[in-house]
Amino acid sequence: MDETQLRLDGNAAAGMLREVFVHEMSDARGACASCGAIAQMGSQHLYMYPLSPGAVLRCQYCENILMVFVHAGERYRLGLQGLTWLEIRDGAEAGTNV
Numbered sequence: 001m002d003e004t005q006l007r008l009d010g011n012a013a014a015g016m017l018r019e020v021f022v023h024e025m026s027d028a029r030g031a032c033a034s035c036g037a038i039a040q041m042g043s044q045h046l047y048m049y050p051l052s053p054g055a056v057l058r059c060q061y062c063e064n065i066l067m068v069f070v071h072a073g074e075r076y077r078l079g080l081q082g083l084t085w086l087e088i089r090d091g092a093e094a095g096t097n098v
């Protein structure tokens with residue numbers, strides 16, 4: 001079996017993405033790409049101005065930009081350039097401290 005037999009069109013990820021982004025995101029943990037600190041997204045520093053189309057989430061330890069959110073027109077844009085990874089709890093595990 002070669003890799004072309006495992007490769008699907010990116011549209012095949014739609015169901016998985018739909019499952020991931022319905023969960024509580026403030027509870028999600030992420031690793032800062034700059035300092036390596038791991039923390040819940042809800043404990044990071046959010047910068048936004050009233051009526052602005054977006055916001056910036058910065059690392060509470062080094063102020064690296066973790067995420068950029070923009071909602072303009074009929075689109076959302078989410079930049080995750082400052083995270084090495086983002087871990088989102090499956091609803092089945094909510095309430096456990098795994």
Ligand SMILES: [Zn+2]
Pocket residue numbers: 032033034035036037059060061062063064
């Ligand atoms: Zn950091």
